[in-house]
Amino acid sequence: MAPTQGPRAPLEFGGPLGAAALLLLLPATMFHLLLAARSGPARLLGPPASLPGLEVLWSPRALLLWLAWLGLQAALYLLPARKVAEGQELKDKSRLRYPINAGLPLGALPEMLLPLAFVATLTAFIFSLFLYMKAQVAPVSALAPGGNSGNPIYDFFLGRELNPRICFFDFKYFCELRPGLIGWVLINLALLMKEAELRGSPSLAMWLVNGFQLLYVGDALWHEEAVLTTMDITHDGFGFMLAFGDMAWVPFTYSLQAQFLLHHPQPLGLPMASVICLINATGYYIFRGANSQKNTFRKNPSDPRVAGLETISTATGRKLLVSGWWGMVRHPNYLGDLIMALAWSLPCGVSHLLPYFYLLYFTALLVHREARDERQCLQKYGLAWQEYCRRVPYRIMPYIY
Numbered sequence: 001m002a003p004t005q006g007p008r009a010p011l012e013f014g015g016p017l018g019a020a021a022l023l024l025l026l027p028a029t030m031f032h033l034l035l036a037a038r039s040g041p042a043r044l045l046g047p048p049a050s051l052p053g054l055e056v057l058w059s060p061r062a063l064l065l066w067l068a069w070l071g072l073q074a075a076l077y078l079l080p081a082r083k084v085a086e087g088q089e090l091k092d093k094s095r096l097r098y099p100i101n102a103g104l105p106l107g108a109l110p111e112m113l114l115p116l117a118f119v120a121t122l123t124a125f126i127f128s129l130f131l132y133m134k135a136q137v138a139p140v141s142a143l144a145p146g147g148n149s150g151n152p153i154y155d156f157f158l159g160r161e162l163n164p165r166i167c168f169f170d171f172k173y174f175c176e177l178r179p180g181l182i183g184w185v186l187i188n189l190a191l192l193m194k195e196a197e198l199r200g201s202p203s204l205a206m207w208l209v210n211g212f213q214l215l216y217v218g219d220a221l222w223h224e225e226a227v228l229t230t231m232d233i234t235h236d237g238f239g240f241m242l243a244f245g246d247m248a249w250v251p252f253t254y255s256l257q258a259q260f261l262l263h264h265p266q267p268l269g270l271p272m273a274s275v276i277c278l279i280n281a282t283g284y285y286i287f288r289g290a291n292s293q294k295n296t297f298r299k300n301p302s303d304p305r306v307a308g309l310e311t312i313s314t315a316t317g318r319k320l321l322v323s324g325w326w327g328m329v330r331h332p333n334y335l336g337d338l339i340m341a342l343a344w345s346l347p348c349g350v351s352h353l354l355p356y357f358y359l360l361y362f363t364a365l366l367v368h369r370e371a372r373d374e375r376q377c378l379q380k381y382g383l384a385w386q387e388y389c390r391r392v393p394y395r396i397m398p399y400i401y
């Protein structure tokens with residue numbers, strides 16, 4: 001049994017019981033959504049029309065395609081880096097180095113979503129087991145604050161090691177942006193091409209969903225270095241939650257609107273499409289503005305773009321922004337992301353609840369994430385954070401929450 005890491009972090013996600021439930025519920029939810037999207041009724045809350053047998057789920061071809069995809073992404077990741085960035089300072093004051101590099105048979109993809117999701121889930125479980133075993137021999141200093149409760153199920157779910165690597169290959173950083181996000185927009189594109197094949201041309205709704213989500217993924221890859229300041233990289237261990245989240249949940253549930261539109265075409269007029277584009281643009285403006293402002297400030301508080309902002313000093317020497325985006329609410333980036341999530345669902349009309357699953361899930365995820373971050377920041381900054389909360393009373397939505 002590896003040594004635990006000193007004082008234990010508070011249990012999250014409902015502790016071992018919650019983690020065990022999520023290990024089953026998350027894959028089950030993903031498969032339910034995949035089946036509902038292609039069913040006539042497309043019911044979010046009802047049971048799927050029929051449960052697929054193993055002959056539908058298991059496909060050696062899907063396994064080969066999935067492993068080839070992971071291999072391709074890993075090979076691209078290992079290309080000589082155009083640039084190397086340093087991550088946030090670790091407990092031992094060291095900084096890890098990350099390669100910054102952003103940079104395809106689609107036709108068969110829509111029919112293969114179920115077996116691909118099956119092998120992606122299988123891969124996530126096997127990979128998480130490898131990560132769990134690897135953490136057993138990791139030094140205590142390499143362990144994350146959470147994910148070291150001593151309960152195998154909870155630690156397997158949350159992840160024990162903060163930055164699991166083999167040589168320069170950082171597994172968490174690789175998974176966070178590449179196979180899942182790029183896979184997501186490839187699935188979207190395959191669904192758009194399939195609709196063109198079936199109906200002569202893609203619908204306006206399908207174009208909007210593809211365009212909005214391509215912007216989101218392209219933005220993530222363009223600002224790849226910004227991922228180094230997110231909670232996943234700086235605080236969370238790499239276990240099943242993020243491994244399954246990155247490799248299966250993102251590509252197969254985030255493409256839900258495009259899946260729904262392929263099987264349930266929706267009329268969308270230009271006036272409504274223009275309003276939806278405005279909503280997405282507003283969300284993106286807030287999302288990008290807030291994330292860039294904080295990341296710029298964290299990299300160089302004297303940068304002219306942020307130097308004039310009001311701040312609160314903390315005992316750690318780090319300062320907190322209290323004007324600009326981060327003076328509006330405590331997580332303006334979450335607000336922008338949620339507005340975009342609404343814009344992604346609206347092109348699917350209001351006849352079904354299914355396309356709004358992402359908005360509902362994402363709201364729950366960010367509210368929970370915000371609470372986790374609050375606890376971590378209160379622990380990090382103490383009175384300074386309380387002062388920040390007093391001056392910026394709303395968490396995500398001005399005057400609402």
Ligand SMILES: NC(=O)C1=CN([C@@H]2O[C@H](COP(=O)(O)OP(=O)(O)OC[C@H]3O[C@@H](n4cnc5c(N)ncnc54)[C@H](OP(=O)(O)O)[C@@H]3O)[C@@H](O)[C@H]2O)C=CC1
Nearest residue numbers: 230231232291294298319320321322326333334337369373
């Ligand atoms: N599409 C998806 O599924 C998901 C998207 N996201 C998006 O990822 C992005 C990153 O979110 P997340 O990883 O949660 O973390 P954030 O980018 O929100 O960063 C939180 C950290 O920022 C720092 N911080 C907080 N307030 C201030 C302040 N006033 N001044 C300066 N620094 C501050 C603190 O870290 P410190 O002080 O230590 O630097 C805090 O821990 C968001 O835009 C979110 O919408 C997140 C989850 C899922």
Ligand SMILES: CC(C)CCC[C@@H](C)[C@H]1CC=C2C3=C(CC[C@@]21C)[C@@]1(C)CC[C@H](O)C(C)(C)[C@@H]1CC3
Nearest residue numbers: 026176177219220227230232241242245246249250
């Ligand atoms: C219930 C789920 C299985 C729990 C897993 C959640 C994960 C899918 C998300 C946790 C944080 C994420 C981020 C992004 C994608 C989803 C996950 C992995 C992100 C890469 C999306 C693009 C953004 O620009 C970002 C800021 C880079 C995001 C970082 C966090």
